[in-house]
Amino acid sequence: MIHIENLVKRYGDLVALNHLNLDIHEGEIFGLLGPNGSGKTTAINCLLSLLKYDKGTIEIFGQPMTPDNYQAKQQIGIVLQNVAVFDELTVYENIDYFCGLYVSDKKKRKKLVDDAIRFVGLEDYCKMYPKKLSGGLLRRLNIACGIAHKPRLIIMDEPTVAVDPQSRNKILEGIQKLNVQGSTIIYTSHYMEEIEQICTRIAIMDHGRVIASGTSEELKKMIKTGETITVEAIFLEEKHLQDIRSLPHVFDLHYENQILILRCTGAQHNLIRLLNYLQSQDITFGRVFSELPTLNDVFLEITGKQLRD
Numbered sequence: 001m002i003h004i005e006n007l008v009k010r011y012g013d014l015v016a017l018n019h020l021n022l023d024i025h026e027g028e029i030f031g032l033l034g035p036n037g038s039g040k041t042t043a044i045n046c047l048l049s050l051l052k053y054d055k056g057t058i059e060i061f062g063q064p065m066t067p068d069n070y071q072a073k074q075q076i077g078i079v080l081q082n083v084a085v086f087d088e089l090t091v092y093e094n095i096d097y098f099c100g101l102y103v104s105d106k107k108k109r110k111k112l113v114d115d116a117i118r119f120v121g122l123e124d125y126c127k128m129y130p131k132k133l134s135g136g137l138l139r140r141l142n143i144a145c146g147i148a149h150k151p152r153l154i155i156m157d158e159p160t161v162a163v164d165p166q167s168r169n170k171i172l173e174g175i176q177k178l179n180v181q182g183s184t185i186i187y188t189s190h191y192m193e194e195i196e197q198i199c200t201r202i203a204i205m206d207h208g209r210v211i212a213s214g215t216s217e218e219l220k221k222m223i224k225t226g227e228t229i230t231v232e233a234i235f236l237e238e239k240h241l242q243d244i245r246s247l248p249h250v251f252d253l254h255y256e257n258q259i260l261i262l263r264c265t266g267a268q269h270n271l272i273r274l275l276n277y278l279q280s281q282d283i284t285f286g287r288v289f290s291e292l293p294t295l296n297d298v299f300l301e302i303t304g305k306q307l308r309d
């Protein structure tokens with residue numbers, strides 16, 4: 001459905017997209033995950049022909065995407081980071097206005113607007129003006145305005161930034177529902193939990209290019225980390241650290257402020273082996289937990305830095 005090849009976008013000397021390649025297929029909830037400044041919004045803006053780029057090609061629905069490709073634009077719904085609604089119009093009127101840009105038939109439009117209102121759970125707020133809405137409700141309105149015309153492709157750029165957990169869950173559930181109803185979705189975020197929860201395929205971006213892509217499971221299989229074990233309130237001497245470092249399957253050890261963090265390759269009994277060792281040395285400790293790899297581990301291993309700022 002979307003083919004982006006070798007896309008380069010510069011802002012003066014800054015290279016925001018550095019030979020970006022992306023393929024997105026019909027039916028996916030495609031997640032673009034990356035830290036602040038990695039180029040997600042720039043990529044979306046180029047895809048929508050809102051920004052001129054320096055090099056590369058973008059195809060959408062099998063045609064080149066250009067500023068005057070209105071046929072393609074009609075089939076796209078956009079929910080951008082900044083809420084863009086009219087303060088002079090009520091909730092209902094706002095959604096009706098945006099839907100009216102695509103659907104002129106009044107009867108058909110009424111049904112679409114009603115569907116969108118139900119969809120984001122704004123039934124009780126139809127007559128309210130945006131200024132009276134909380135941040136979370138305003139975001140939901142922003143989404144309803146972007147998706148009411150039931151587009152084939154929906155692009156959402158960080159729709160949950162600064163949203164309360166209840167609204168966030170509602171938004172995430174809604175995105176999955178839209179996908180089931182037939183829309184392909186591109187979802188950008190720097191929240192890896194959200195991306196993991198809803199996306200069927202993920203591209204991790206850093207410095208304007210894709211550094212890894214696949215399903216969440218595929219991405220996690222690409223890395224060495226199979227398990228991260230944390231032990232709190234533990235006092236260890238250098239000799240212990242050396243012993244622990246040489247336990248089977250341990251490939252990285254971090255010890256600071258009496259917290260031990262061990263990264264192990266995917267193997268059974270890593271935790272038991274560590275606990276047996278601590279017991280054999282009469283070492284006391286507080287909380288212990290073992291975690292499976294996260295997308296942050298994928299990012300950390302590939303780039304050497306955390307996904308979060």
Ligand SMILES: Nc1ncnc2c1ncn2[C@@H]1O[C@H](COP(=O)(O)OP(=O)(O)OP(=O)(O)O)[C@@H](O)[C@H]1O
Pocket residue numbers: 011014016034035036037038039040041042043190
């Ligand atoms: N209009 C602009 N002029 C100059 N530099 C820009 C402009 N827009 C973005 N940049 C820079 O381009 C890089 C990519 O920014 P972009 O907003 O695409 O990243 P992002 O991954 O969407 O980040 P965020 O999660 O913060 O939205 C950053 O270094 C940013 O500072």
